[in-house]
Amino acid sequence: MQQRMSLVTLGVRDLDRARAFYDGLGWQPAGSPEGVVFYQLGGVVLALWERAALEADSGVTDGGGWGGVTLAHNVGSPEEVDEVLAQARAAGGTVAREGAATFWGGYSGVFIDPEGHPWEVAHNPYWEVTEDGRTLVEGTGEPAG
């Protein structure tokens, strides 16, 4: 199995609401068939799809809440963390943790999308965010961010 990931699908209960939120971040959807919305995020795709359909398709049982997966968006400075959190709040997200210094030596906060999916927004000075948007672990990367 090659060491890569193609797609992250977020199960949603209200597709229009979820799409409005991600569009509100300034993101542009790709061509998407009825009932699903795709965003091309660099070399990975983010999909929004009905949560009950995704549950059945994935062969799992929905615990109904958060299930142990958190996404992250890294930026180049602490100031950008605060800017993205403000943008997410303006788009209808909830800021669960304001930007602040972290135990691992960076700066981060968390927003939660209208469907309950958390995104950490982080500046990790040990990692590199390239001009074309890739995030690269340096040799001594630090946790969760």
Add this chain to the structure above:
Amino acid sequence: MQQRMSLVTLGVRDLDRARAFYDGLGWQPAGSPEGVVFYQLGGVVLALWERAALEADSGVTDGGGWGGVTLAHNVGSPEEVDEVLAQARAAGGTVAREGAATFWGGYSGVFIDPEGHPWEVAHNPYWEVTEDGRTLVEGTGEPAG
């Protein structure tokens, strides 16, 4: 907010077991501090971290099971789907859905890692997987895969 994703963190209850599974897929971890394991997946990082710590860090309440997020790994042919599912089973994963034709015109199956996180393994003839491992939505992409 730039249209990209940096990191997917999977909460785990047994880090050694989880790492053994992903290492068993043939993946090589990056430099990782104590208590976390990072895998560089193209331009995105996959992290394994204690689920209770991730819950607290993310400002959410753990529903205890699956929470509406499914990852996917796309490959170039139906045969490769079956090969990856066999590899995941050999590494200690559970195959929740054997490879088969899908309603959206592709071929896919699902494995679940030892921590309960599902991965769809898919051949989507409408999408492109590039030589360097990026997955690109074509104009008329199809759902979930």
